[in-house]
Amino acid sequence: MAERMIVIGGDAAGMSAASQARRRRRDRSDLEIVAFERGNFTSYSACGIPYWVSGLVEDRDELISRDPRTFRDEFGIEVRTRHEVTAIDLDRREVIARDLDGGGEVRAGFDTLVYATGASPVQPEWARDDVSGVFGVQTLDDGAALIGWLEREPRPRHAVVVGGGYVGVEMAEALVQRGLKVQLVEQADQP
Structure with a gap:
């Protein structure tokens, strides 16, 4: 049975970790990788958002390095966008995620867990x-x-x-x- 790596966070850090794990263990039957991303996009340049707002970058897609389809087809990494991880059960070694579009709850077991959600801005x-x-x-x-x-x-x-x-x-x-x-x-x- 293949090991499973769960990645929480589909931006730069999380997807870099997933890609590095895939490069080290190319046999897709040996390691299943599943990434959960709360938003709609993966591997994008957040630092480029001001340039998009200003108009220097014309299209949002210019800020996206790799989309979920590319991760799936080229790297064997399943990305579940619009899935917010709401809990981590370390005893059962599983994450619990909420499907933000379809509703319902998803549970996924893991052998390895990468937590790469990034920072949240401080709001007054x-x-x-x-x-x-x-x-x-x-x-x-x-x-x-x-x-x-x-x-x-x-x-x-x-x-x-x-x-x-x-x-x-x-x-x-x-x-x-x-x-x-x-x-x-x-x-x-x-x-």
Whole structure:
């Protein structure tokens, strides 16, 4: 019986780990690899989202390195997008995931577990409610939501970017390129 590796998180770190495991054990009957990704996309450049927002990158797909079909067909890695892992049972060696589109619960056993979900932005309490115009910039879905909001009528004229790291500074520049007046807020002494 083949060993099973479960990867939680289908972006750069998770899919790199899955690909590296496949390269080391090419016999697909020897190692089954299943990746769970909460979003719609795998292996994309999150750092490129500001360039997409600004228009320097014209199409979202330019930011995607490999899609789930490529992982399946070329690498023998099954990717389950729109599946959010809600629990890990270490005693039973299984993950429990919720199918975000079809509903229901999926359980999958593992021999090896890779947890690569990335960071979550810190949101102030007031932004946790359904507040219009507040966006994270972590996933391609976040970028699409922001672009959709920027293109609505009446067009936004002002923006505040919270965080002066690379993505924050690049996002501030992207919003200036789109014609907004932008204020960048950073907790540290300098961005």
